[in-house]
Every structure is written in C-alpha cells, then in structure tokens.
Amino acid sequence: MIELEPAAEAVENPVEQFLRMDRIPHIWCPGCGIGTTVNCFARALLDCGVDLNKVAVVSGIGCSGRVAGYVKLDSFHTTHGRAIPFATGLKLANPSLNVVVYSGDGDLSAIGGNHLIHAARRNIDLKVICVNNFIYAMTGGQSGPTTPAPATTSTSPYGAFEPAFNLPHLVDAAGAVYVARWTAFHVRQLTRSMTEIFNKKGFCFIEVLSPCPTLFERRNKLGEGLDTMKYYKEKSKIRNGAPTSEVALGFRDEIIVGKFVDRERPDYADLMRERLSLELGNAYVEAPACVCD
Numbered sequence: 669m670i671e672l673e674p675a676a677e678a679v680e681n682p683v684e685q686f687l688r689m690d691r692i693p694h695i696w697c698p699g700c701g702i703g704t705t706v707n708c709f710a711r712a713l714l715d716c717g718v719d720l721n722k723v724a725v726v727s728g729i730g731c732s733g734r735v736a737g738y739v740k741l742d743s744f745h746t747t748h749g750r751a752i753p754f755a756t757g758l759k760l761a762n763p764s765l766n767v768v769v770y771s772g773d774g775d776l777s778a779i780g781g782n783h784l785i786h787a788a789r790r791n792i793d794l795k796v797i798c799v800n801n802f803i804y805a806m807t808g809g810q811s812g813p814t815t816p817a818p819a820t821t822s823t824s825p826y827g828a829f830e831p832a833f834n835l836p837h838l839v840d841a842a843g844a845v846y847v848a849r850w851t852a853f854h855v856r857q858l859t860r861s862m863t864e865i866f867n868k869k870g871f872c873f874i875e876v877l878s879p880c881p882t883l884f885e886r887r888n889k890l891g892e893g894l895d896t897m898k899y900y901k902e903k904s905k906i907r908n909g910a911p912t913s914e915v916a917l918g919f920r921d922e923i924i925v926g927k928f929v930d931r932e933r934p935d936y937a938d939l940m941r942e943r944l945s946l947e948l949g950n951a952y953v954e955a956p957a958c959v960c961d
C-alpha cells in the first residue's frame with residue numbers, strides 16, 4: 669500500500685504582507701511587467717527593514733498608477749500627472765516620511781513632466797519609480813514622450829517619428845542624486861536599487877522597462893510578455909556609471925541598464941533651513957515634528 673505524504677503546510681508568500689490581498693485579483697493583463705516590479709518593491713521593503721508606518725506611496729493615473737491601490741501602506745492615487753506635487757506636499761508636511769512616487773512614463777514624463785524636472789532640480793527627498801512601457805497604456809496605447817521611433821501605436825499607425833525622452837539623462841541633467849534603469853527581467857538588480865534609495869536622501873529616480881503585451885507588443889507584432897523578457901535578457905547590457913547621455917533607448921535596440929548616478933548634494937529642506945536660519949538668525953525656529961510622529 670502506498671503511504672501518502674502528509675499534506676504540505678501552506679507557505680505564505682513573503683510579499684503578501686505588503687499587499688492588500690482583499691483587492692486581488694489585480695487588473696493587470698497576463699504578461700504585463702508591472703506586477704513584477706511590485707514584487708521587487710515588496711522585497712526591497714523587506715530587505716531594507718524600513719518602518720512601514722513611515723512609508724507613503726503616491727501614484728498618478730495609468731496602469732502603473734494602480735500600484736498605490738494594491739500596496740498595504742499609506743497610499744494615494746492622485747490625478748493625472750500630479751503624483752510628484754502631491755508627494756512633495758506630503759514630504760514637506762511630514763519630513764520623517766519616506767515618500768515613494770510609483771507611476772508610469774506617460775503620467776510622469778508627459779503631463780507630469782514639468783513636476784518631474786523641477787522636483788529633481790530642487791532635490792526634493794522623493795523616491796520615484798517610473799515604469800516605462802513606451803506608451804499610454806490604460807487609455808488605449810497612444811504614443812507618448814518615451815515612444816521610440818518608429819514604433820506603431822494607436823496614434824502613430826504609420827510609425828512614431830518624434831524623438832523620445834532619455835529619462836535617465838533628463839533627470840540627471842535636472843539634478844537627481846540617484847538614477848538607475850533596469851527592466852522587469854532584472855529583478856535582483858531592481859530590488860537592490862529599490863533598497864538603496866531607502867537609504868538615500870534627495871531625489872532618486874529608477875526607470876523600469878516593462879512589457880505591455882496587450883498594446884505595445886501586440887501593435888508592433890513583438891509577441892507575448894515572455895518574448896519581451898527574452899528580448900530584455902538578450903539585448904540588455906549592464907553599464908553601471910555610464911554617462912546618461914549614452915543610454916538613450918531605440919526601438920528594439922540594445923538596452924543600457926545599471927546605476928548611472930549616485931551623488932550627494934543638499935536637498936530642498938536642507939537648503940531652506942540653511943537660508944532661513946541665515947536670514948532670521950535666532951528668530952528661526954524649526955517647526956515642531958508632525959503630530960503623526
């Protein structure tokens with residue numbers, strides 16, 4: 669008679685503690701890379717041991733903007749393009765918070781593009797995770813500032829022709845203190861970068877390339893999400909410290925990934941404090957800590 673092994677005890681997925689499981693299943697399509705980035709984010713929270721009561725996540729509009737709704741943290745799903753100003757207000761009101769902006773390339777670099785460059789210039793202490801799938805996904809796959817020519821999108825049926833933003837170069841030039849790019853394939857490196865920015869003060873920016881099989885890949889006949897992961901694996905080259913001027917993305921070209929910028933400079937709050945204490949001398953009194961501390 670065959671003896672059956674006792675049933676294995678259910679093992680809880682370690683990332684579940686960071687998710688609002690009551691909201692699962694999520695809305696993301698099969699093969700989409702956004703969920704993979706959230707998995708990395710949850711593991712980074714686990715690795716860096718940050719106090720979860722001191723983490724707030726702010727998202728804008730779009731498929732990536734849904735992240736705020738799925739994480740079991742203080743989170744805010746804001747209006748289109750306004751995640752960064754909302755996050756700036758949170759940080760200034762309660763400087764002890766770790767404020768993470770989690771949104772897509774359309775939300776952050778198109779309608780929110782002005783906020784992106786000025787937050788980097790001011791060196792506001794924010795952690796920005798930008799999921800780049802090269803289009804406005806949720807609204808129907810229109811081309812945006814990151815669409816590489818000559819990709820086909822719903823608004824460029826004959827192929828995009830506008831030059832695309834090189835996001836790492838943009839935020840580097842504007843003054844970000846930490847800039848990295850990974851893909852949804854580079855889960856370990858992405859998790860490490862996400863961990864590092866929790867120990868970094870100032871404007872940090874991580875771009876994550878992510879498949880959108882439903883819109884970008886389908887329109888461009890690039891296969892399923894898994895085919896894009898194979899493309900990421902085969903075409904990515906890790907160049908930590910690469911000048912950001914050399915990491916522009918082309919359509920199906922080589923992808924330069926890595927940590928490009930890691931530097932120090934005073935953040936917005938430090939500069940403001942220094943200015944006010946110089947100007948006001950003894951009359952300058954630091955605001956009391958937030959009542960939520």
Ligand code: SF4
Binds near residue numbers: 695699702806
């Ligand atoms: S439309 Fe694209 S980006 Fe949005 S959930 Fe589906 S695969 Fe992901």
